[in-house]
Amino acid sequence: MMGAVPLLSEHDRLEARALIESEGLRFETDADDMVGLYEGERLVGTGSRAGYVLKMLVIAPSQQGGEALGELVTLLMQRGMDAGHETFFVYTRPDNVTTFERLNFRLLVTHSMAALLEIGPGIREYLDTHRALMRPGRNGAIVVNGNPFTLGHLHLAETAARRVEHLYLFVVREDRSVFPFSARFRLAQEVTAHLPNVSVLETSRYAVSAGTFPSYFLKRLDDAALAQMQLDVRLFGSLLAPPFSVRVRFVGDEPYCATTAAYNRTMEEVLGEYGIEWTQIPRLAHGGAAISASRVRDFLGRGDLDRVASWVPPATMAFLRSPAGESVIRRLAGAGEGR
């Protein structure tokens, strides 16, 4: 068996696809990189990387138990580091956990259907970076995408902040939304700056991310999405909440989006196992309709800035009138929707 090599040609990738599907895995087309392992002319192993997520790792039965997985993971990581990544995730079946642990992956979270592991500086570095923000007490957390930040988000933050000693407002780090992360984060900070017991921080890879919950960005609600929600919520309960002493997670009720509503229900069902309360706060309404960022994006797409102005705080409005904001509005008016 030779060392792992990149799969570059269409022919090689089709062969990999056949191997992936022969093992009962779904072939996904979002890979940034694919590598393979040959015995003679025959492809006997393959693996892919999409961003920082290693996926579609498949090894032919004849090669299992040997070094094939190490070969594939080595090459994917080397090439992934060249592409600027340091930490890599792998999402796999629970019975594969020890196989990846032998390669020095660390288990983040597991449940009956799936497991999530990582290799690299990962969650340790994330927690080290945010240590200065950690406070003892009965604290709360909200996770928002803030795409863009609305008066609804502000209402949720203000209501939650009154009920806990300290509130952590986690902003989704994943840059897959029409409003860029830098703008979403800065607006969350500016709009909540008057609340003395609120800290704004980014979620990195550890909540509502391409690693924990990719279906969120696809608006797809299927068994895979439900399994991802379980992992996302359990990861929050076991690894993110304890260092920040989070005892309550707050959400706004979700009248519009089925995926977010299912995510809220998963939290309600699961967080108790980790000693965390789940509190749903009714949405702020304006003009008879519940304020939502997705509706704000609809208004922006139609050029209805007057409606938007009554649903978002002044800082968000100021951003929308900046050149960066205008380019977001142009994108919304063009191709359509981005969560």
Place this chain on the structure above:
Amino acid sequence: MQIRRKATAGTSQSSDLMVVVEPSDTLSIEIESTVKKQYEHLIRARIQEPLARLGVTAARIRVNDRGALDYAIDARVEAALRRAAEE
């Protein structure tokens, strides 16, 4: 030796290690190993030898070890350092 850029050496194979070296203001060594419990102090000592030999005093070094022998550790660390110094 001055560490100028990020560089790697080695593999995730059994009996090997993967080393990532990158520029930093201080010297730090992070070790992940399948035999960390028993041998972390020995691995750390072994990593310090090529660092001392090449005069590296500031770098972030991350090691992902799968039970590599001493001379493999030494060689992989030196290779990563030389690449990171753009020699």
